[in-house]
Amino acid sequence: MPSLRDLQLGLLDYLRTGRPEPVAAAVRPAGLAPERRLQIHRNNVLGSLRQALTDCFPAILALVGDEFFAYLAYDYAVHHPPAEANLNRYGAGFPDFLGNHARLAELPYLRDVAALEWARQEAYHAADRPSAVLGRLAATDADRFGELVFLLHPSVRLLRSVYPALRIWEVNQPGHEGDQAVNLDEGPSRTLVARLEAGIVCVALSAGEFLLLSEIAAGRPFQAASDAALAAQPRFQLAESLQRWIGLGVIVDFS
Amino acid sequence: MTRSSAQSAQSIPANAGIGLRAEHYQDVMDTRPAVGWLEVHSENYFGAGGRPLRVLERLRGDYPLSFHGVGLSLGSTDPLSAEHLRRLRELINRFEPGLVSEHLAWTSAGGIHLNDLLPLPYTEEALTHFVSRVVQAQDYLGRRLLIENPSTYLTFVESRIPEHEFLIEVAHRSGCGILLDVNNVFVSARNHGLDAAAYLDSIPAGLVEEIHLAGHVRNRFEDGEILIDSHSRPVAAEVWRLYGRIVTRLGRRPTLIEWDADLPPLDVLVGEADRAERILVEHGHALAS
Numbered sequence: 087m088p089s090l091r092d093l094q095l096g097l098l099d100y101l102r103t104g105r106p107e108p109v110a111a112a113v114r115p116a117g118l119a120p121e122r123r124l125q126i127h128r129n130n131v132l133g134s135l136r137q138a139l140t141d142c143f144p145a146i147l148a149l150v151g152d153e154f155f156a157y158l159a160y161d162y163a164v165h166h167p168p169a170e171a172n173l174n175r176y177g178a179g180f181p182d183f184l185g186n187h188a189r190l191a192e193l194p195y196l197r198d199v200a201a202l203e204w205a206r207q208e209a210y211h212a213a214d215r216p217s218a219v220l221g222r223l224a225a226t227d228a229d230r231f232g233e234l235v236f237l238l239h240p241s242v243r244l245l246r247s248v249y250p251a252l253r254i255w256e257v258n259q260p261g262h263e264g265d266q267a268v269n270l271d272e273g274p275s276r277t278l279v280a281r282l283e284a285g286i287v288c289v290a291l292s293a294g295e296f297l298l299l300s301e302i303a304a305g306r307p308f309q310a311a312s313d314a315a316l317a318a319q320p321r322f323q324l325a326e327s328l329q330r331w332i333g334l335g336v337i338v339d340f341s
Numbered sequence: 342m343t344r345s346s347a348q349s350a351q352s353i354p355a356n357a358g359i360g361l362r363a364e365h366y367q368d369v370m371d372t373r374p375a376v377g378w379l380e381v382h383s384e385n386y387f388g389a390g391g392r393p394l395r396v397l398e399r400l401r402g403d404y405p406l407s408f409h410g411v412g413l414s415l416g417s418t419d420p421l422s423a424e425h426l427r428r429l430r431e432l433i434n435r436f437e438p439g440l441v442s443e444h445l446a447w448t449s450a451g452g453i454h455l456n457d458l459l460p461l462p463y464t465e466e467a468l469t470h471f472v473s474r475v476v477q478a479q480d481y482l483g484r485r486l487l488i489e490n491p492s493t494y495l496t497f498v499e500s501r502i503p504e505h506e507f508l509i510e511v512a513h514r515s516g517c518g519i520l521l522d523v524n525n526v527f528v529s530a531r532n533h534g535l536d537a538a539a540y541l542d543s544i545p546a547g548l549v550e551e552i553h554l555a556g557h558v559r560n561r562f563e564d565g566e567i568l569i570d571s572h573s574r575p576v577a578a579e580v581w582r583l584y585g586r587i588v589t590r591l592g593r594r595p596t597l598i599e600w601d602a603d604l605p606p607l608d609v610l611v612g613e614a615d616r617a618e619r620i621l622v623e624h625g626h627a628l629a630s
Contacts, residue, residue, distance in 0.1 A: 087499050090466050091418040094450040094459075101455060112462075114496045117534065118565040123495035126560075126569060130457040138456075168454040171412025171425055172387045211388030214395070240389065281391060 088112060100124060101131050102164055135163040135176065142177040143203045145258040146184070146196060158184070174211055177204055195254055195270065198247035202255050205243035205279040206286050212241035217338040232309030236302045237339040241281035244291075244300050252277045252290055282335050294322030299331070351405035353378050353439035353551070355593035355625070357617035358407070359610050360600060366396045368607040373403055376614045378439070380407040380597050387428045397436060407440040407551070407597070408433065409520075412454065415474045415488075416447030416461045426481050433482060440551055440595070442487035442520045443478070445471070445508055462497035463507045475515040487550050488512070489520040492528045492557075492570030504529070505543045512548045519544060522553035522599075523587060524580050528568040537583055546591045546627075554584055554617060555599035572601035576613060585620050592627035 088096065096109040106121045113120035136159040140147055147155045162183050168176050181204055184190055185197030219236075226234070245251070250272040257266045276296035278289040291299070294315040301311035315322050331337045356377025361369060363385070379400060386393050397406070413425060433441060446458035461467045479486055490508055502510070512519055521544060530537035556574025560567050576584075576598070588594070598613040 090462065090464070090470060091450075093462060093497070094418055094447060097459060098450040098453060098455070102453075112497055112499065114498050114500075116496070118562065118567055120495065122562060122564070123567070126494040126567065127457055127459060131455050134456045168456060169452065171414065171422065171448065171454050171456075172384050173456060174385075174388060209391075211391050211393075213389035214391065241391075 097124075097127075101128055102167065104128060132160060132163055134173075135159065135168070138173045138176050139180060142207050143180060143200055144260060145203055145255045146180075146200050148258040148260070149193070149196065149199065149254075158187070161187075174207070177207060180204065195247070195249035195251060198245070198249055198251035198275075199255050199258075201245055201247075202251055202277060202279065202288060205245055206288070209241040209243060209279050209281040209286050212239075212281060215240050215338045217332070217335050219332050219337055219339050222340065223332075232307060232312075234308045234340040235305055236308060236311075236337045237341070238299065238303055239280055239282075239336055239338050241279075242299070242303065242336055243279040244296060244303060245275075245277045245279065246296065247275050247277075249275065251275045252288060255288065278336070280334075280336055292319055292322065294319030295327055298322075298324075298327060299336070302337070351378075351401075351437075351439055353405050353407055353595040355595055355621065357596045357598065357614035357621065358404075359598050359614050360409075361396075361400070362601065362604060363393065364604050365607045365610070366392070370396065370399060372607070374607060374611045376404070376611060377618075378405040378407060378595065380409050380599075383408045383410040383429055383432060383441075384412045386432055387425075401436060406436055406438045407442070407595070408436070408438040409489075409597075410441070410443045411458070412448055412456075413443050413478065414446075414448040414454070415443055415478060416445065416459075416467070416471055417449045418447075418470070419449050419452065421474065421477060422449075426478065430482050433484060440487055440520075441482065441484050442489055442551065444489045444491060445511070446491045458491055460491065460493050460495060460497070463500040463502040463504055465501070468502065468507060468510060472511055472514040475511060475517050479515065479517065485517060487518040487520040489522050489553065490525050490529075492522075492525040492532075492568075494532055494567060494569075496533055505540045509544065509548065518550040519548045520551045520553060521549045521587070521594075522555070523583050524553065524555040524557055524576065524599075525570060527577070527580050527583060528557050528570050531568050538586060541583060541587050542590070549587075549591055549594055552584070552587070552594050552596045553599050554580060554596060554613070571603075572599050573603040574600075575609075576616075581616070581620070584617070585624050588620055588624045590627060591625075593621050593625035596621065 100109045106124055110120040139159045166179050181197050181200035184200050190196055250268055252275045253268050276291040278291050280287055297318045298311050298315035301314050312324050354377050358378035359376050361379040361381050444458050448455055526540050527537045554576045555572045556576055557568045558571045560569055596617045600610055
């Protein structure tokens with residue numbers, strides 16, 4: 087008689103491989119065959135994992151189609167099964183999985199589109215942080231602004247792609263009307279993903295904005311962050327940008 | 342060993358409640374349906390922030406809350422996840438749910454989580470193991486747990502103890518309570534040629550602290566058929582009858598309508614809860630034990 091642990095590892099093995107032996111021998115053969123009974127569990131596991139990815143990556147689904155997405159979901163489940171019970175984290179590895187997949191070499195932009203969708207998922211569950219910045223700034227000497235290390239809302243993600251990933255994502259949203267064609271040579275995209283008052287947003291950023299926010303995210307004081315932004319984009323409107331991010335709740339505090 | 346349940350902000354009344362699903366968040370907040378309480382899947386609130394937690398904060402003032410876990414994997418031979426327990430305890434301390442429950446099942450092995458409630462062999466080894474896990478979890482959480490009977494699609498050759506006896510013994514040895522899922526009893530009984538009514542009749546009244554009602558689907562094959570606990574349909578007529586039977590014997594118990602997939606509009610869910618409530622009113626006269 088197998089130990090409880092052996093039985094569980096055996097059933098796990100079946101769920102991953104679909105091979106009923108040897109665990110089927112431990113299943114009572116009454117009425118429906120053991121293989122059929124085991125199959126129920128395999129369908130449940132693979133079905134729910136596929137659903138988790140479908141919920142998280144609708145643009146990828148639109149881009150590759152139902153059948154190929156089902157294959158990718160199956161492949162991902164078998165090679166990257168969940169390491170924790172909280173399924174909200176399951177898709178974290180999916181963007182890189184797509185980027186490294188042997189059968190997706192012709193669709194090199196998938197990884198970055200999936201990264202956008204994953205960033206939205208992370209933003210949805212990120213910690214709350216109300217903005218304290220306006221009041222505090224009003225009480226701060228203007229000549230100290232350069233030293234300030236601003237803090238971004240915990241949901242903020244900054245993504246860069248050599249492909250027009252944001253545009254590809256947009257045209258593959260359910261309900262998108264109009265032209266779905268995107269010229270892959272449109273150029274790189276820089277995107278802010280965040281959870282704001284209005285909900286999850288994906289905002290296209292200029293080179294300067296991207297650099298400003300990235301430097302701030304890395305903990306650089308405002309002077310250094312501004313210098314970097316202006317170096318990348320000499321006509322970058324610094325004051326306007328700062329106001330925008332504070333107003334939207336992307337910048338929430340400073341130290 | 343037992344712990345008395347922490348006195349919670351709002352204990353769960355012996356009325357019908359519904360599962361709170363993300364798809365219904367806005368409707369529930371806008372319409373505040375007249376149900377007795379709300380139950381949520383604990384793991385869905387493990388995030389650091391955002392809409393789910395905010396909705397729960399808004400609703401806790403109006404509804405007693407029950408936390409139903411699906412991922413603690415009490416039956417697994419992997420160590421209990423420290424991170425999972427920690428997060429669950431944080432949530433419990435924050436929201437003070439009236440009931441906290443989990444399953445007679447396992448959902449992980451070898452570090453891999455399988456997002457399906459997998460069956461235990463009903464052996465002495467499994468019983469001893471499961472009891473120790475319930476005790477460990479109750480000690481850590483500072484709460485008594487309810488353990489739910491599973492839907493099963495297979496039985497193991499080595500099982501020696503009938504499931505209802507196994508569950509009752511878990512409750513006696515660990516001090517936990519029982520969450521009696523009438524649909525699961527019906528589904529399992531059909532799948533293994535057992536007597537659902539006899540199973541239900543065998544559970545001591547004092548152990549049952551919550552009842553679940555849900556829908557199922559039927560899969561037909563050449564060599565037979567099997568019922569699947571899909572939580573995707575209205576409660577079946579036979580399950581309503583069994584519910585009436587158990588309420589007549591037990592008296593009133595908090596009863597949850599569990600509908601997790603192919604979700605109907607909120608008012609359909611509330612309609613199911615209303616039906617359960619009518620049965621509680623009509624049949625739930627037995628004195629509390």
